[in-house]
Amino acid sequence: MLLRPKMQIKKITDITVEILKDNNIKALILDSDNTLITLDKEPLEGIKEWINKIKQSGIKICIASNSIKHKKVEKVAKYLEIPYTYFSIKPTKLGLKRAKKILQVENNENIAEIGDQLFTDVLGANRMKMFSILTEPISEEKVKLNNLKRKLEKKILKKQAKK
Numbered sequence: 001m002l003l004r005p006k007m008q009i010k011k012i013t014d015i016t017v018e019i020l021k022d023n024n025i026k027a028l029i030l031d032s033d034n035t036l037i038t039l040d041k042e043p044l045e046g047i048k049e050w051i052n053k054i055k056q057s058g059i060k061i062c063i064a065s066n067s068i069k070h071k072k073v074e075k076v077a078k079y080l081e082i083p084y085t086y087f088s089i090k091p092t093k094l095g096l097k098r099a100k101k102i103l104q105v106e107n108n109e110n111i112a113e114i115g116d117q118l119f120t121d122v123l124g125a126n127r128m129k130m131f132s133i134l135t136e137p138i139s140e141e142k143v144k145l146n147n148l149k150r151k152l153e154k155k156i157l158k159k160q161a162k163k
């Protein structure tokens, strides 16, 4: 079930250190667009505080964005004071492997990948046998292609919920 997220939440800040520790998570790989920042590049409310709490718990963090805009991803990473990689090409393993190298965590099952898209974040994480966490996108989609993709995502998630 490569398209089934291990966990589904509303927004990333809903995840607690306890939830992560209960699932043996030692490191996080975070999507950026619509997970940490809105499409207007505004950071999610409370995200800085949440990141600091995770850091204090000893859990490592790295951004792996699919964006090809280096400066944009760098700006988010600098604001949150965490390492990053961009142009990750999720759901391929490329960027996730790069992020894993930065995190220096040996076992993939100890890494959670958190993002808002089934076909990039969840699929990529599951292919890597990482712990996949799906959030709802934090801002409304403006692109038509994405809307189509969202509809398909909803359909799949609904089907999975029935099982």
Ligand SMILES: [Mg+2]
Pocket (backbone or CB within 6 Å): 031, 032, 033, 034, 035, 115, 116, 117
């Ligand atoms: Mg995203």
